[in-house]
Amino acid sequence: MDTGYVLGFSDRTFADFFFEELNIDTSVSSLFDGRGTSKAKRLRSFIENAPASVVAKALRKLWEYRESMSWPSVGIRDNYFAVVAIFEGASDHIDSSAFEAFEPSQTLDELIAAIRRDLNAKKPEAGLDRLHTYCMKRFASLVRKHEGGECGENDALHARVGRYANCLPRSAISPKCRSA
Template identity: 85%
Template sequence: MSRTYEQLIPRPLRDPFEKALGTDAGYLLDFSDRTFSDFFFEALGIDTSISNLFDGRGTSKAKRLRSFIERAPVAVVAKALRDLWEYRESLSWPSVGVRDNYFAVVGIFEGASDHIDSSAFEAFEPSQTLDELIAAIRRDLDAKKPQAGLDRLHTYCMKRFASLVRKHGGGECDRRRHLH
């Protein structure tokens, strides 16, 4: 079961967070319906008119944002909140007394991600050993055990650096010829 907006953001942080975004009476910053949609499309590539992320609480911009916070992946919520703050700063609204609480809420979402992106690990040269190493790193990350993959990550990095040295004319790297 997913958590509600009220469960995700504790009351002591929620009130200052909402104050920072000007969500009283259903508003959100200075957005009109059109600029609200434009913001989410430009910042995140999300079309608010077809996405069900905004449908759960009502039609005001504040309620649509609360629905988005409940339904969107936490990494997307964190990015949206950072982008909203950036937009807020462009309005020259005062930040005194609201910034720390606002970013405490952003921190909730940035720290909540349970997904570890392993797409950066790629075979940079043909090698069965390298393929097995990458598969082992991904297995550890998918099992939510990144600490188990640290030694393998070190090996991957050393192989990658050696590959880059060779690629740029630096010759072979081995135990006699160190990377540094």
Template identity: 40%
Template sequence: MTNLKRSEMRLIDSALGMGSGYVLNFSDRTFAEFFDDEFRIDVDQQRYKTRGTSKANRLRSFIDQEDEHLVARVLRRLWKEREEIPVFRDADDHGSLKIKLFELIATIEGGAAVPRTDVIERFTRDETLEELVPTFLGT
């Protein structure tokens, strides 16, 4: 789960043109196709409509609910999509938004949960392997 401050969410809103409920220049169909093609995620699921049904609200709900690494991947890919759209790419604030967004993405990833190591079995020596090594090596 990604917990963002309102100011951080406003940065994402600005970077992805989400002010009026849109995300970049996606239609409902292309937004769903983007998530399915890139991440195999059905962004039209009810769970992503907790904030509302617009594309921007579904993305906000997605960010609220998914883990940090997935959110970071999606934000990076959406930025790549933004850079392919002339009206967004040529905006005066493009460079500064990119820097701020990627700093936020790094923060999101840095806040990710520490990997669990309790599920890894402790290594124990196996004497049968040590006995086989000289035989295998021909010594």
């Protein structure tokens, strides 16, 4: 889709495909708006905006269409359906990219490695205590950075989060949080 084309569709056949396969009128659905007018940009917008189950169905139908054209699929089918599985909620993959070393520390590096090992071993419950420790360290670091103070060793996680939230400018807090 790098060039803006999608499976050789014209604008009309792209619209026909979504209407016939998913009963979605691309000309009136806001799911296709926001990224541009090329078919690839409209499809990306659809993937970002549509419910996951609808995206999964569309991706499966697009694959069926692709196969009907007898295009080679060597090396891409497994990756493609791994993505479809994520939209279907059937993926075993747990994304651990949010865990990062926010300050230089060997123990922090070891903690992150242990969390990732637990997640990769499909044992998220085993990493729950480590996740709590990570959050304690993360919010203590944020308090040091934004408030200039230190957290007590016995401070609870919610207390650290509260101290950090109090450091944020009022404009950075969502209106829902401000009214609470």
